[in-house]
Amino acid sequence: MNYLDITPNVAIAVAAVIGLLAVATAIAWPQRKKKQELWLRTRTWWVIVLLIAASIALPSWVPVALFGLISFLAFKEFVTLIPTRRADHRVLFWAYFAIPIQYYWVSVGWYGVFIIFIPVYMFLALPLRMVIAGETQGFIKAAGTLHWGLMVTVFSLSHAAYLLALPHEVNPLAGGDGLLLYLLLLTEINDVGQYCSGKLLGRHKVVPKVSPNKTIEGLLGGVAITTLVAVLAAPYLTPLSWLQAATIGCVLALAGFAGDVTVSAVKRDLKLKDSGSLLPGHGGVLDRVDSLTFTAPLFFHMIYYLHY
Amino acid sequence: MDGLLRRLFALLVLRPVAMLMLGVTLRGRDNLPNQGPAIVVANHNSHLDTLVLLSLMPLRLIDKVRPVAAADYFLKNPLLAWFSLRILNILPLERGNAARGEDPLAESAAAIGRGEILIVFPEGSRGSAEVMGRFKGGVARLKERFPEVPVIPVFLQGAGKALPRGEIVLVPVAVDAVVGVPVAWNGNRAGFTAALEDAVRSLGAALPKVFDED
Secondary structure, eight states: OOOSSSOHHHHHHHHHHHHHHHHHHHHHGGGTTTOHHHHHHHHHHHHHHHHHHHHHHSOTHHHHHHHHHHHHHHHHHHHHHSOOOGGGHHHHHHHHHHHHHHHHHHHHTOHHHHTTIIIIIIHHHHHHHHHHHTOOTTHHHHHHHHHHHHIIIIIIHHHHHHGGGSOGGGSTTTHHHHHHHHHHHHHHHHHHHHHHHHHHHOOSBSSTTTOTTOBHHHHHHHHHHHHHHHHHHHHHHOSOOHHHHHHHHHHHHHHHHHHHHHHHHHHHHTTOSOSOSSBTTTBSHHHHHTTHHHHHHHHHHHHHHHHO | OHHHHHHHHIIIIIHHIIIIIIOOEEEOGGGSOSSSSEEEEEOOSSTHHHHHHHHHSOGGGGGGEEEEEEHHHHTSSHHHHHIIIIISOOEEEOTTTGGGTOOTTHHHHHHHHTTOEEEEOTTSSOOSTTOOOOOOSHHHHHHHHOTTSOEEEEEEESHHHHSOTTOOSOOOOOOEEEEOOOOOOOSSHHHHHHHHHHHHHHHHHTSOOSOOOO
């Protein structure tokens, strides 16, 4: 009897992640009073991990809907933070409709439309609606920021969900669930790896004007850890050879860094520390998915090119 | 029947909209009144302000919460009047009553006497989105008459972007609500109104905004 819609390998990977989190919790628990932020962050990780684990065990429309919700929350944070023009109220209203439509293409696996809907059709439709509204003052900036927000929070993130729509036969051991888990695991391991190696070894700043805490040592530490985990986990969760896995691990580590500092640059431009406060210890949703907005499309296209 | 409708509306409409579409971040929950009478005072940008405040109130108090709202606007057509009176449970305020020699605060004073919780927007109108106007003096008059009733300041931010004046479609935008400690009576009406306005304004300033250099 197969109650749950996952392969044994995916179940083992989920169990391993929960085990890792349990170890982190055991470390954070004794110092929860002293390092409250770390403790809050660990607690929030439990919510995130359990939500994702539960959703991938269910039929694939559930995790797709969950990613749709994540996109919605991230886009909402973006819309809240950016300066918008009063005249664009209805434009913003229509921009939100891109989210269910984009995730509908994902849920039915219509690749041809999925890949052009936001970059082409929303790119054309939103300025048209703005022209109808008729306000020309600040037009370029408004059209640019809004479309950029859709690209980052909806188009990019929906690539993670599209992994679930890829044919199962190519990756019989773990299917789309395995690919998604692999992407999330590498992205988050890289975040944590960069943070820890930066704290331990950090000397030389990479982008001091954007993010003063990021160092070369942290970046390289992240690359090393992520590449290692990518190679170790690939045979269980993906159809990748070890060389492909090493390349992908290395690229994802660099992309994760790029996503992280890009969102930092946006926040700095807006004079903000966090994008929101939905996730205690992390900040907003956009703060948590910043690296994923860059790793998701890159991972998707690499694996799509190599195996599908 | 009205009580049931009000509870259904709170559970099925107010709270889902407040949680998902807006995602209200509440700071200072402990300062919200847990019994009546009380006067909750907030800045005003949008019709959503009333709904946000109602969604924050505990369900057991819902029949006691009375948003004070302009009669000329909210009772202008039968459907809106039914919704405003029965579901939102507004306390209609006749604007311009004082000019006719009537006490515009009689209804509010009676409600406080019954132990109800008033929601008041002392700017008197929504004004321009996300710009706070000057407070009018009605709350100070009530406080003078009922010095023991707590006046609780609340700062609201974001609703003016989600649903500005003159718009009918709601755009999801994160809303912040900061509840402060009650403002004490300081001996005169003008002084109290100023203190109240200051209290609300400074709650807004406390919202974490500026990037701390690290």
